[in-house]
Amino acid sequence: MTYLTLDAVDCDGAIRESLDAVRGDTRAGFLAKAGLFGGGALGGTALLGLTAEAASAATAESDVAILNFALTLEYLEAAFYTEAERMLDLSGELALFTRVVAAHERAHVSALKKVLGSKAVKKPKFNFRGTTESESKFRATAQVLEDTGVRAYKGQAPLIKSNAILGAALAIHAVEARHASWIRDLNDAPPAPTAFDQPLSRSAVLAAVAKTRFIVPGKSTGGRRTTGAASPPFTG
C-alpha cells in the first residue's frame, strides 16, 4: 500500500492553501514543515519553529538541562545504530529498520544540537560491549533502548517550560514509540504491550544507562596511551 504524498494529489495547490489558512501559517512555513513528512532528513536550522538563537536567548535553565538529557540519549542511540550498521551483516527488514532508525536518531542529534547551540553537551565515548556485533544482542538492545527512550521523553514532557520545546519533545517521543513498536514486532514481541505507557524519571533513566556501561570515560586515543617516551628497544 503506498500513500499519496501531498504533491501527488494537490494539483493546483488548493489543499495546501486551505491547510495554510487553517493553521494560520505562511505557505513557506507550512511547506518547510511539510518537508519533515515522509521520512526526509531534517534540513535547515529550524526545528518546529525554533531557531538556535531564539531558543538559547529565552530558554529556561531547566529546559536546557532537559534538552541535554535528551541529546545524551539521542547520541547513544545514534551511535548504537550507526555502529550496528557497520558491524553487523544485517539483511531484509531488520537492515531497513536499522538504516531508517539510525538516520532518524542522527537527525534528532542534529536537531537538538542546533537548538542548544553552545549549550549542547559533547558527544560521549561509547563501548557497546558486543551489542552491535551480535544480531540477537542487537535486536534485544534496540528494543530496550527504544522503550526506555519513550519512557524518558514521557517523563520529561510535563517538566518542560517552553511550548516550542515541548512540541519538539512530543514530536520525537512519538517517533521513538514507532521505533519501539517496529523492533518489537520484528522481534516477535508485542508491539504495544500495554494500554498506557509509563514514564520514567530522569534519574531512573540515567541509572539504567549507567548499568549498561555503554558510556565510557573519554580518553583520547593519541597521547600517552599509545605514545611513550621509552628508549626504543627495537632491533634497529
Added chain:
Amino acid sequence: MTEVITVDLVDREGGVREALDEGRGATRAQLFRRAIIGGGTFLAGGLLIGGLPKLALGAPSASQDVEILNFALLLEYLESEFYIEAVAKNAIGGETLAFAKVVRDHENAHVAFLKDALGSRARAKPQFDFMDTTSNPDKFRATSIALEDTGVAAYNGQGPNLTKPTLAVAGMIVSVEARHAAWIRRITGKPRYGGSAANYPAPSVLEPSLTRAQVEAAVGKTGFIKG
C-alpha cells in the same frame, strides 16, 4: 506524512469502494489515486463535529483541559467502536485480527479512563457508521493507519494546551497510539513498504501534529460520525 489525506481516502461518496471493485488488477496506489482524483472535495474548511463549540484556546486551565479531553474522548470513542465492530464482523483475519483485538482493548481502556477522569462532564458517545471499513480488510487497514496517525497528531497538537498533570496523562496514551500506528503500518506494508518511506512504520524524523480544526476536518470527511 499525509495523515489528513489518507483519512480522506475513505471516501464517503463510495469512490474508493468503486475503485476497488473495478480495479482488481491495479496496484493499491493506482486504486486510491483513482478514487481521490475521481472522488469528492478536500478539506473545504473545518467541519465542526458533534456540536462542540470552536474554542479560542487560552492558557492551560482545568476547564480547557476538560474541553480538550472531551475532544480526545471523541476520538477514542471513534477508534474503540471502529475496532469493536471490525472484530465483531469477523471479516478480517490473521495478524490484522490479532492487531484489532489488542487495539480494541486498548482503546476501550482509554475510553474508560477518560470517561472516569471527566466524570459528569464526559461527552456522550455519538453514533457511528463505519460503512465497509470494518468488513473490507484493505479498507480496515487503511482506515486504521489513518485513525492512529491522526490520533497521535491530535494529541501532540493539543499537548502544549494542557495543564501539566493532564499532559502527563495524555503522554501515557499518545505513545500507545503511535505504537498502534507503527504496528498496523507494518502489517500492511512489510517487509519493503513499496520502497516508500511514507509507508514505513516510522515514516518521519519528527511526528507531525495537527490542530484541532485539522483533525475535525479530516474526521468529518470520513463521514463516520453520524450524530
Added chain:
Amino acid sequence: MTAARGASDIRRGGLTAVLVMLLGLSAEVPSAGAADPFQLSEPGKLSHWAFVERTTVARTHPRHSARAVSRLATMTPERTQNLVLALERVEVQGRLWLRVRLPVLPNGTTGWIPRDHVGSYHAVRTHLIVDTTKRTARLERSGRTVFRARIGVGKPRWPTPHGEFFVRNRLRGFQDTTYGPLAFGTNARSAVLTDWPGGGFIGIHGTNQPGLLPGRVSHGCIRMRNADILRLDRKMPVGTPLTVR
C-alpha cells in the same frame, strides 16, 4: 542469520539476557551457533583495532577449551597501552570472539580472544606497505597513496621479516639518536635475533645515518630519514596495518 532465527533467539531468552545485563548481572545469550566470521580489517580500506583492557589469552580456536597461543598484557614493554588489530569476529554460543594479530613468533601468528577483553573499536583507513627489494615505504589511505619514502631495511643476515603486521605504538622524546626523533613499534619480530633484549621487535624509525639510505643496513628495523618519519607521523595513526614484502 535470518530474521526468523534472530527472532527466535529473542524468544529463547535474548531479551531476558539483555535486561539482566542492564541490571549489571552476567548471562549467556543462547544462540543458534557460529555464523560466518565478520571481517573487521581490510588494510587500506577499513581496519579496526582495540585496546586490550584486561590480560587475556589468545587461543587457536574461539572457545575457552582451545589451546593457548599467547598471553596478551594490557601494556606493551614500552609502557604504552597494548592494542590488537582485529581481523575477524565470530559469535559462538552467544559469546563474541575476535581473531587478532599477535606479537609472537612465528610472525603472522593470530589467535582468538574474547571480545569483551578489549575495548571499543578504533577505525583506521591507512595501510603502510614496505617493499624490502625496492627499499620503499608507501602509506595508503582509502586506496590512495599519501606518503612515500626510501628506506633502509635489514641486512641479509638480519632480514626485515615479510608478512602482515600492524603498528602498535609510537615512541618520542627519547634520548637515543640512533632512532631519530620518533619510532613506531610493530608486532613484527626478528626471526633471527630472537634473544635481542626486549624480544627483537621490528620498529620503524628515523636515523642518525641518513647517508646509508636506501639500503640493507639494519638489524631488521625499517629506517627512514628523520624528515620522512616526522612526515609519516602526521599521516599514520597507531593501529595502522603494515605489510612487508
